[in-house]
Amino acid sequence: MAHPNAQPIVAVQGGGTTAAPTLLGQGPARIPTGGKIRAGIKVLTKKAAGEPKAQAIYEQGVAAGHSFEQIERAITKALPDLKTPLVPRNVSWFTVRAQDFPNPEIARAIVDAYGEDRGEGRRLYRFPVVFPSDYWQTVMPHELATWGTHEKHYWSQYSGDGRVRHCMCHAPVPVDDTGRRTIRLFGGRKTMIREDNGGLCDPESCREYQQRQCNLTGRFLFFIPGIRSISAFELHTNSFYAMNSAIQKFETVG
Known part of the structure; x- marks a missing residue:
């Protein structure tokens, strides 16, 4: 991984995650994370x-x-x-802080292993990464989302092949036959395709996006060679260009 001003050093590790049926539903396994590296300050x-x-x-x-x-x-x-x-503020280095890791010593180990002193102290300008899956949807999760005070109102979700982007929302909470008592839901609130826009996520024709209420958020999930951790690290981004470029390079490497 490198700052946008440099070329990334990447590797893809093994196969992707598969969906497995469980009591809580069927879906791809999520990669646990154990620390954040931040772009900028x-x-x-x-x-x-x-x-x-x-x-x-x-x-x-x-x-x-x-x-x-x-x-x-x-x-x-x-x-x-x-x-x-x-x-x-954009800067040419990544921010690695002890408070962003459950084990603060990991932050020190990353900077010690890959940091450089370019006249402003030892900082992390670039570092190699290993992606633990060959599915970009798994290691580069991202979405467009409109947030309320406490929860998302609308969000994007890709189809199974990763090519069609749907606009999703929470389904109405069902009530019993009397119409007075809500039904206790198993597994949390249900979701549904948004109806008033045909269920397609099209930012150019989206009211929320045009009013800057809906924005892109994404993150990269990866391991760093030589840094011992049972959980992956994450790097957040809200840049469409950074995410799109990374996906294209990932598909080329894969």
Whole structure:
């Protein structure tokens, strides 16, 4: 894996995951994850940078290896008027923080193994990865989704061959014959193809996407050679171009 400014170093490991029937349903096995590597950083907004207290919390959090989510929560707790004190910034290296791993020593091991000092301290600019499946749908999961306060309202889902993108939503909660009591569901809320748009995910004609309510989120799931872990690592992205380019290269390698 490399920063967008460099060429990736990838390998595909073995076969893909197969669907197996279980009490909880039939579907592909999910790859467990045990840590995040992040592209880019977050910095203080212009307003937050003008607050000495916010500046101090930010610098202390970065020095301690805290995640940007933790730093942001600490700032908003201390300064409630700052609703969004941090904004993303693209940099040429990946962020590897101890707080993003259940075992903090893994972060140190990754930087020690593949980090480089290009004049700004030892940072992770690129690193090799091994994908644990030859199905890109498994190791590069992504979706377009519209979120409410607590849950997704609409989201994209590929057909079995990975070529048709459907628009999904939650099915109405069923009620009993009296019409007054909801039926207790087994396995969580049911999903269905969205009806008012024909069930197809077409961003150009989607009201939510055009109003910036629906956005792309995705992640890469991989192992890193030489780094001992029973769980995969993940790298999140909201870039269509990065995800699309990775899928094309993955299919070429596969």
